[in-house]
Amino acid sequence: MFRPVRHPRSPMAWVAVTLLASLAVIALVGPLVWGPSADRPDLTAVLQGPSGAHPLGTDNLGRDLLARILTAARLSLLLALAATLLGAGAGILLGASTAVAGPRARRSIGALINLLLAFPALLVALFLAVVFGAGAVGAVLALAVAGVPGFARLAQTLAAAVAGTDHLAAARVLGLRRHRLLWRHVLPNIAEPLLLTTTTAAGTALVALSGLSFLGLGIQPPGYDWGQLLNQGLDRIYADPVPALAPGLAVLYAALTFQLLGEVLAGGVARRDPTPRPPARPLAPSGPAEDGLVLQVEDLGVELPTPAGLIRPVRGVSLSLRPGEIVGLVGESGSGKSLTALAIADLLPDRARVTRRTLRLHGADLAAMTPKQRERHLATGLAMIFQNPATALNPSLRVSTQLTETVRTHRSASRAEALRDASAALARVALPPAVLRARPHQLSGGQRQRVMIAAGLMVRPGLVIADEPTTALDATVQRQVTELLSELCRETSTAVLFISHDVALVGELCDRVLVMYAGTVVESLPAGRLATAARHPYTRALVESVPHLGAPRDRPLPTVPGAPPDPLAPAPGCPFAPRCAYRQDRCAREAPPLADLDEFHRIACWSPPPPNEEPS
Secondary structure: OOOOOOOOOOHHHHHHHHHHHHHHHHHHHHHHHHHHHHHOOOHHHOOOOOOOOOOOOEOOOOOEHHHHHHHHHHHHHHHHHHHHHHHHHHHHHHHHHHHOOOHHHHHHHHHHHHHHHOOOHHHHHHHHHHHHOOOHHHHHHHHHHHHHHHHHHHHHHHHHHHHOOHHHHHHHHOOOOHHHHHHHHHHHHHHHHHHHHHHHHHHHHHHHHHHHHHOOOOOOOOOOOHHHHHHHHHHHOOOOOHHHHHHHHHHHHHHHHHHHHHHHHHHHHHHOOOOOOOOOOOOOOOOOOOOOOOEEEEEEEEEEEEOOEEEEEEEEEEEEEOOOOEEEEEOOOOOOHHHHHHHHOOOOOOOOEEEOOEEEEOOEEHHHOOHHHHHHHHHHHEEEEOOOHHHHOOOOOOHHHHHHHHHHHHOOOOHHHHHHHHHHHHHHOOOOHHHHHOOHHHOOHHHHHHHHHHHHHOOOOOEEEEEOOOOOOOHHHHHHHHHHHHHHHHHHOOEEEEEEOOHHHHHHHOOEEEEEEOOEEEEEEEHHHHHHHOOOHHHHHHHHOOOOOOOOOOOOOOOOOOOOOOOOOOOOOOOOHHHOOOOOHHHHOOOOOOEEOOOOOEEOOOOOOOOOOOOO
């Protein structure tokens, strides 16, 4: 929902608020304070210039021009706002209805909007002002109708993004009528930009309305607005320009106020953060570097402010990768896997706060770098493969552009050199050079994922973070992608952090596995032990939930009982205790640390069950 800026902070915001307040005061008190003098003729002071008694002079009946300009503010502003609201209301309803109308009606409305946009709005307003008749009502209706096409096209464009959303489809399935779909599901989601546009359009409507009155098509005597006052002073502009310029300056003042207000509201919306940002903490230097590590992370944490309070979706995560090593990160959805990867890659939103004891990439302390140095170091030393390449790749750019822009930016390569490297990278992922000329929508899901891998290889990174890269791919393509990652590790000694919820896939592909639950690592073990020697109850539950062909068909598939803990209200003790069949009294009081079982196996559990023991 649209919320105005409550506390303007920029100088422009204070200027806009001050101008708007002055307009409101003048419109409210103008007719009451200056109305009598504005309408009182004085035949002894006809057509006088500026003086102490009349700062802007008088008109042909001796009436004070300053009083008339101040009195006309109410009518001028009210008519401009009325024309804007009528045009915006009709246009928004017309354009937004395309999101809920049937195919034939949608095409008809779209054609109507295109036809209306073919005529200049000003010419339409002049024509309709003559058709409706000179006067305030005719001018307002003419401007309202002329403004409908612009609002309709904007609403149509915004509504098109809402039309394909799942929540609107779900509302259709529930059988809601189209007017309820429009009012409840479409308009609330596009209200903010429409309200901002309406604010700026009010200034344009004021200028247009004054222009119609100046031409004699707007307010008719004895009524008057700024446009008519401008017309009356035009005859004496060469002898005495102030009576002619003053109404024009009033129009400019009000129009500028609406434009500034729209700019301030738009800027406030762009900067608005619904949640408070946590105070920044000075980053201390990382701990000592360990030789031979591509990535070294110790005690990593992520804090996110929410309207309900501060949450810590990642707490105390430590991991390391060596050249050519594939480390898997598994866990249920919401366990903190992707946030851990985004924190390492410095891709978290601004309001998030990252804490750590050590965070080193290729031995360099990321916290000790300036933002530009850190950005360059991450761009050339780390590659990120996202789970949905359809959204990670820019649909408007060819593959060649997206593959070459990084090396041209960070390695100062020429276009020809970058294209040669791109062809070599595509060949490494088994794609022909012809793919360079394609756009993402022309490729299959597996090809797009290979392009993402090729884009990461362009900068020859030492670390690749693959965040569920096989999601939504069929089994054959999944196998091809994982085999490709494995081959790259062997050929280039690139380290891979492979994030997935597929325990079987991780156990087959990776060298080591880290199991995350509720933002913490609860077990770290070699991948070869995952299926048979896992000791943490949560890891065992994940392994047992993997379906296999030999399972009895008359038994339901095993699942992990219970639900993950609420991040807003974390309970003391082990986070897995409420779902654990081996819990003890101590588990509810103290959170177990990640301790060594042997040289290669670590576990966070007070009483890990013996190997292969079934829970009672």
